[in-house]
Amino acid sequence: MSKTWLIAQREYLTRVRKKSFIIMSLLGPLITAAIFAVPVLIATMSDNNKVVAVADAGGLFVDKLPDPKEDISFTRVSPDLPAAKAEFKKAKYDALLYIPKLDLATPNGFQVFSRKGLGLSLQRDIERAVENAVEAQRLKKAGIDQAVLNTMKADVDLQTISLSDDGERSSSTGVSTGVAYVCGFLIYMFIFIYGIQIMRGVMEEKTNRIVEVVISSVKPFQLMMGKVLGIAGVGFTQLALWLVLSFGIMSAVTGSISPEKIAQKRVEQVNTAAGNTAVVVKDKETKKEGNAIVQALKTADINVALIAGCFLFYFLGGYLFYGALFGAIGSAVDSETDTQQFMMPVTMPLVLTFVVAQATLTTNPNGQVAFWMSMIPFTSPIAMMMRLPFGGVPMWQLGLSMLLLIGGFLGTIWLAGRIYRVGILMYGKKVTYGELSKWLFYKG
Structure with missing residues (x-):
């Protein structure tokens, strides 16, 4: 294990010291804030009347x-x-x-x-x-x-309440949907970005023949595990920086584009064009819209501690599960062009989860499709995180999903290790699925 941690430490320090990591860690929250803030600022500053x-x-x-x-x-x-x-x-x-x-x-x-x-x-x-x-x-x-x-017209405001074994609690479908998509999207992007980094890192060492020297002192499985854990640390570091910086940036931005200030800006525009009577009406309407959004956020009784803890678990579990597969792909091929035939079966479950999420997971989060997708390790990291914000997930389902993901990770590590030990020293040969199946049963 000491050798595995040494490799993980090297992978971690090598990547966090790169200028690209520092730049993206700083620019990521700025870009995210700009995506949400710029359209609002343009709308408030422009004269749309x-x-x-x-x-x-x-x-x-x-x-x-x-x-x-x-x-x-x-x-x-x-x-x-x-x-x-x-x-x-x-x-x-x-x-x-x-x-x-x-x-x-x-x-x-x-x-x-x-x-x-x-x-x-x-x-x-x-x-x-x-x-x-x-x-x-x-x-x-x-x-x-x-x-x-x-x-005779009625404007009805529905208060949604979830009934569970723990009692009654207020809920907001809109807020729950937003939280579900944010959690699912972060896990999706993390797996792709850092999983591909594992694959490219393995291919780079293989093509440069560095691995021939390294495996003289460590086992191929230790080398792969060290890479997976080291790059996982890089991802967690960048995520933590993004969360801290994003919180600070969004706090500053929301202070300047709050619903009250947007309302005041709209009031001034209408006042210029149409007079004070319309101002009073529009001011009330705009504040009502802003208050409705704020009220929805306040009444959404979401178990933040549970979602945060599960997010970290599925964040790491999904990465480790898929990271091993990406590492196996990198060891089996000599160039990035050859990875395409193996990438499709690995990434399809992730893409499928997002497609199904729009049609099923967010509309019926406790249905049969959502249940089975949150149990299968290939889809559970995203599917379960998109179910949790809506509530109603029994603890036995959450526990079973976690156990299956851990078991899936161990099984994937074993399969990837069997492929890794053979493929890491295989050069100049076009690998097929039949060839990969043979590698799984090689002795020695």
């Missing part, structure tokens, strides 16, 4: 124009189309809506003029405003009070 001029020759908006929103407001111009066009060009509105004299039974003939083409979002907003006005006119003509109809 569009002003639409309305030439109402048909009297559709005779009572009042549509209420302004965060991204669109309306203003009235001459109902005469030529005069409206002249006013449109002079005032530089974003669009001109012309409403002809119309029949409410078959409303048609509406026209929208713009200078540089009408955006899809703006067109949809104008269409919705016209449709709402036509419906209001039809209701008025039929003698139905719009205000009474509005009071």
Whole structure:
């Protein structure tokens, strides 16, 4: 074991001292924060409010124009189309809506003029405003009070509660889904990135004939185990740095793009375009959206300690399971081109888990498909971590899944060691699956 730890120490120190490791450890959280923060910052800093001029020759908006929103407001111009066009060009509105004299039974003939083409979002907003006005006119003509109809509409906020043997607890499907995808994605990326590093490291030593000197003092199995454990340490170090830096960066970023500040920015935009009455309405709506998100996070009673502990276990267990297979592939081939035929069977379970996750794991996390995928070692690291945030996973299933993953890792290490001891000194031969099966039963 001392030789295995020496090899692991060498692999760890060699990689953490590289400039590429330091750069990616620092840039990773920045890139992650930028992915989430930049679109929000652009949306808050840009002036998205569009002003639409309305030439109402048909009297559709005779009572009042549509209420302004965060991204669109309306203003009235001459109902005469030529005069409206002249006013449109002079005032530089974003669009001109012309409403002809119309029949409410078959409303048609509406026209929208713009200078540089009408955006899809703006067109949809104008269409919705016209449709709402036509419906209001039809209701008025039929003698139905719009205000009474509005009071009949209901906005229901469901509080989801999970019933388990431990009692009742609040839950949030949206938050649980987000946590499930984050955990599954991190394990998926970790296995791919560092598993391939094991494969390339083994191939590099093999092609450079370094391994011929190394195995004179250590067994091939010890060499492979040392590589797997050393690179696992590198991965954990980088993950820890990412978590610490990401927490600091996101704390600073969320302070500048909080729901309250976004609401204030939108209020200022609407205030400039449409007046104080709309500001009060929009301010309430925006704060309601922000408060709904915050409330969802607060009410999601997720067992953080359990998820964090299981994440570390499946994080390491999945890596060790697949790392041994990647090491075996690296020892069996001479070039990265030859790895393609062996990579597909190894990586397909990971890809399959993500595909099934969208259709089954997050929609029915306690179903039969989710259960069996969380038991099979090839899929359990991702599948179980995508089930846990939703709750309801019995402890016996979690324990059985962990035992099967440990057993799968030991079995994979044994198989990989059998391939490794033969393939590490095999040069210039095209390896097939039949050849690999023979290596498993070689004696000595």
